[in-house]
Amino acid sequence: MKTSTKKLTLLGISVAAAMVLSYIETFIPVSVAVPGIKLGLANLVTVFLIYKLDWKSAAAVAAIRVLLTALLFGNAASLAYSAAGAVLSLLVMALIKSTCRFSPVGMSAAGAVAHNAGQIIMAVILMGVGEIAYWFPMLVLSGTVTGLATGAVGAILISKIPLKD
Amino acid sequence: MDKKRIVNDIILVVALLALALAAWGVIRITHKSGDYAVVEIAGEETARYPLNEDIRIDIEAEGGHVNTFVISDGKAYVESADCPDKLCVKQHAVSRVGETIICLPHKLVIRIVGEGGVDTAL
Numbered sequence: 001m002k003t004s005t006k007k008l009t010l011l012g013i014s015v016a017a018a019m020v021l022s023y024i025e026t027f028i029p030v031s032v033a034v035p036g037i038k039l040g041l042a043n044l045v046t047v048f049l050i051y052k053l054d055w056k057s058a059a060a061v062a063a064i065r066v067l068l069t070a071l072l073f074g075n076a077a078s079l080a081y082s083a084a085g086a087v088l089s090l091l092v093m094a095l096i097k098s099t100c101r102f103s104p105v106g107m108s109a110a111g112a113v114a115h116n117a118g119q120i121i122m123a124v125i126l127m128g129v130g131e132i133a134y135w136f137p138m139l140v141l142s143g144t145v146t147g148l149a150t151g152a153v154g155a156i157l158i159s160k161i162p163l164k165d
Numbered sequence: 166m167d168k169k170r171i172v173n174d175i176i177l178v179v180a181l182l183a184l185a186l187a188a189w190g191v192i193r194i195t196h197k198s199g200d201y202a203v204v205e206i207a208g209e210e211t212a213r214y215p216l217n218e219d220i221r222i223d224i225e226a227e228g229g230h231v232n233t234f235v236i237s238d239g240k241a242y243v244e245s246a247d248c249p250d251k252l253c254v255k256q257h258a259v260s261r262v263g264e265t266i267i268c269l270p271h272k273l274v275i276r277i278v279g280e281g282g283v284d285t286a287l
């Protein structure tokens with residue numbers, strides 16, 4: 001990506017795609033039994049951007065997505081939850097990407113687990129209920145499964161969508 | 166995609182699953198059967214009910230909202246609620262020390278505690 005206009009356009013499209021995915025997600029109850037479990041569809045966009053551009057672009061898109069989603073379909077609490085999840089998953093995925101030892105699928109799985117862990121940490125902070133941590137095993141499990149799924153789709157997108165200058 | 170990465174991915178996933186299993190094991194071991202269900206609204210304890218007595222009551226949460234709370238066979242659960250997400254209703258029945266049912270919209274927490282009311286878990 002040489003031209004910044006092209007990069008900006010791609011980032012704009014990414015924000016739009018992430019927003020649509022976040023919106024679609026509100027209609028899909030994955031496991032309603034556990035608070036906080038989500039498919040993490042928007043993670044797809046993050047995985048794609050980390051591989052195709054860099055983690056900074058992915059972070060920028062995630063930040064805008066989290067803010068806009070909270071403004072449009074959420075509230076202050078949901079903002080805190082999704083921000084905590086997004087920050088932790090980005091950190092973990094950027095770290096894993098920097099090792100160059102994992103595929104997008106593995107990176108996505110770890111990122112999704114980190115996302116759920118971030119939400120639990122925020123819930124403990126906000127609710128002051130340490131027992132929420134009892135959901136941790138379930139959320140690690142669901143994060144692994146959903147992360148593998150979104151990572152697999154992300155890997156296909158990474159190989160099928162060429163980005164040329 | 167090269168083989169080395171796939172192997173690393175598999176190791177990573179196995180490690181994540183092991184983490185979930187280990188955490189689950191720790192929780193199983195440290196979890197004891199509880200004696201009371203404590204009702205907290207906005208962080209304040211408003212009532213507690215012994216788990217060995219079956220009851221069905223309406224808990225009045227903030228803003229006149231209602232969660233219908235049931236204790237049956239030593240387990241506590243929310244039977245119905247007028248919150249928008251109904252997550253509290255869909256959560257499993259609780260009976261072990263430290264387990265909670267949470268209704269975020271109503272700022273309601275139902276928490277299982279042991280004898281003496283001290284929450285020893287965690």
Ligand SMILES: [Zn+2]
Binds near residue numbers: 267269270
């Ligand atoms: Zn509820």
